[in-house]
Amino acid sequence: MTAEAFATVQAAAQPVVLKQLVADWPIVAAARQSDQAVTALLADFDAGLKVPLSILPPEANGLCHYDASLTGVNFRTTPQWLEDIWPRLLSPPTDGSGYYVQSLPTETYLPRFAEAHAMPLLPPQVQPRLWLGTHVATQTHYDLMRNIACVVAGRRRFTLFPPDQQANLYPGPDDFTPGGAPLSLPDIRNPDFARWPRLRAALDSAQVAELEPGDALYIPYGWWHQVQSLAPFNALVNYWWNDADAARPLPRLAFKAALVALRDLPDEQKAVWRHMFELFIFGDSEAAMAHLPAQVRGAYGELTPERLKALKAEIAAAFRA
Numbered sequence: 001m002t003a004e005a006f007a008t009v010q011a012a013a014q015p016v017v018l019k020q021l022v023a024d025w026p027i028v029a030a031a032r033q034s035d036q037a038v039t040a041l042l043a044d045f046d047a048g049l050k051v052p053l054s055i056l057p058p059e060a061n062g063l064c065h066y067d068a069s070l071t072g073v074n075f076r077t078t079p080q081w082l083e084d085i086w087p088r089l090l091s092p093p094t095d096g097s098g099y100y101v102q103s104l105p106t107e108t109y110l111p112r113f114a115e116a117h118a119m120p121l122l123p124p125q126v127q128p129r130l131w132l133g134t135h136v137a138t139q140t141h142y143d144l145m146r147n148i149a150c151v152v153a154g155r156r157r158f159t160l161f162p163p164d165q166q167a168n169l170y171p172g173p174d175d176f177t178p179g180g181a182p183l184s185l186p187d188i189r190n191p192d193f194a195r196w197p198r199l200r201a202a203l204d205s206a207q208v209a210e211l212e213p214g215d216a217l218y219i220p221y222g223w224w225h226q227v228q229s230l231a232p233f234n235a236l237v238n239y240w241w242n243d244a245d246a247a248r249p250l251p252r253l254a255f256k257a258a259l260v261a262l263r264d265l266p267d268e269q270k271a272v273w274r275h276m277f278e279l280f281i282f283g284d285s286e287a288a289m290a291h292l293p294a295q296v297r298g299a300y301g302e303l304t305p306e307r308l309k310a311l312k313a314e315i316a317a318a319f320r321a
Contacts, residue, residue: 006121009218010146015160015207016218022150023214025117027235031153031213035233038153039086042130042235045110050079051101053088056136058096063187065139066172073178075100082109085132092134092232100133103179106237121148122239131236133229140169140184140226144252145240147219149227151211154234158217159188160207161224168202169224188226248308257315 001009001018009016022028030037056062056075067074088099106113107127114128142163149158161169171182186196193200209217210230219225221242262273279288280300289300299311 001121003121006218010220013220015158015209015220015223017209017211018148018216018218020214021121021148021216022117022119022152022237025150025152025214027117027152027237028214031235035090035153038233038235039090042110042113043082043086045106045113045116046082047109047111049109050081051085051104051109052077053080053085054100054102056098056100060098061096061187062098062136063139063189064100064102064136064178065187066176066178066183066185070173071176089132089134089233098134098136100131100136102131102138103238104130104132106130117237119148119239122241126239126241128237128239131234131238133234135232135234136229137189138227140186140188140224141179142181142222142224143179143219143240144181144222144250145242146221147238147240148216149211149219149236149238150216152213152235152237154213154229154231156211156234156236157228157230158209158211158219159226159228160209160219161202162205163222163224165202165205165224168198170196170199184224184226189228248303257319 001021027038027041030041054064054075054077056064060074063074065074066072085099085101092099104110105127106129110130113130114124117128119126119128140159140161149156169184170186172185174182177183186192186199188199188203188206191199191203211217227236262270265273279285285300289297294301299307301307303311
């Protein structure tokens with residue numbers, strides 16, 4: 001696939017399996033030989049830094065999730081040398097516990113990895129991250145980034161849900177988000193519809209993809225996804241990026257500001273602001289202000305660097321008051 005064709009994929013805002021996109025990567029070639037060949041290849045890139053190893057107890061049932069209080073996680077993380085992690089990953093425990101290395105920035109921990117494993121669809125400044133683990137699952141969540149996930153060893157099953165299924169996925173607390181966004185509470189591997197009745201509707205809309213070494217999956221911005229490792233030893237490389245202007249505050253902050261400013265207004269006042277949002281935020285704001293000369297549109301016009309700076313100062317001052 002070319003970068004131009006991939007731009008069309010992104011515009012469609014749907015998950016797409018990119019079959020054997022990275023089949024020619026050295027780490028995929030190593031996976032065709034053995035799990036030990038994969039760890040040997042990664043050891044060649046090792047920067048000699050301790051990496052965070054997550055350890056799931058047997059009662060976690062292989063699922064990285066909240067703890068019972070919903071204020072912590074059900075696993076512990078400890079720094080380990082990679083050379084000490086390999087035996088744990090290659091000889092998984094038999095008591096039901098699991099091991100997991102999450103979202104390891106290769107630029108820091110495995111320099112030269114990116115150079116040897118080029119991603120043709122993205123600019124070089126989008127750096128890869130490495131995920132390693134035994135037979136574990138990452139709980140259903142979403143990322144406010146675009147994502148290409150490349151399976152390089154083992155097999156993985158991705159279960160994806162469109163953003164409009166959020167209510168049916170019963171998201172956890174927003175104040176504690178292990179990965180930056182709430183986790184869904186139900187375990188879709190063993191759904192309890194009596195406890196989570198709306199989950200059935202979410203599963204009806206789910207898309208499922210099983211990937212083998214060399215396959216990749218494009219996950220659009222905001223799509224919920226659960227990732228299940230299907231082999232005793234698994235490795236994945238992913239790329240997160242966002243084309244939005246980095247100088248602008250994150251949309252999540254605007255959403256939280258709206259919770260403060262709008263959620264508890266009387267219904268008739270919320271209706272006014274709903275119209276404003278639909279017109280100027282989610283609609284064609286250019287058409288809405290076409291009757292005004294560009295130079296007097298203010299915040300409704302082009303957000304130049306100067307205008308953006310002034311608006312950010314105005315917002316910051318309001319929240320300091």
